[in-house]
Every structure is written in structure tokens, then in C-alpha cells.
Amino acid sequence: MLEANKVFVGGLNYATTEDELKVEFERFGSIINVRVVRNHETGSPRGFAFITFANEKSASDSVTAMDSQQFGGRMIGVKIAYKRS
DSSP: OEEEEEEEEESOOTTOOHHHHHHHHGGGSOEEEEEEEEOTTTOOEEEEEEEEESSHHHHHHHHHHHTTEEETTEEEEEEEEEOOO
16 A cells, blocks of 8 residues: 655665755655664665655655656665555
8 A cells, every 4th residue: 555645765875864865855845754764783774765745745746856866876766655564
């Protein structure tokens, strides 16, 4: 099941921070949460993140504008997130 107001951002530079993502993505709308996923044992970033927007349109607009674009020196993939089962 899709989470229409949440996006998955993959292919991130390992140095990318939540603050950098928020600055880049908030131009699409109000952001509720940004989470760079980290390795549970080492705390190292895993190269992907989730961004939760206040509404579905902002999430959809970010996918349209940012998928397959350069960010932090890498080409990123942005997709609507799936709810974890």
C-alpha cells in the first residue's frame, strides 16, 4: 500500500544530512519529517531516506521534479513510499 504523502529517496551520498534534504525538498511543500536511514550497528548512513510531506501533492511534485536528478554529486531516485507491512 502506498503512503501518498511520503517519498523514498535512494542513491544518496553517504554524507547527506536531514537538514540538506529538508532545504532541497521543502520547495515542494511543508515537510513533517525527514529521516536518513542508518545502519543499526554502526550508525553509518545507508544511502537512502524518507521524507514525509504535509500533503500528497507536495510528495507527487517532488517525485516529478527530483527523480533521476543530481543531488550531492549523485543521481538520486525519488518514489512514493510504500507502507511497511
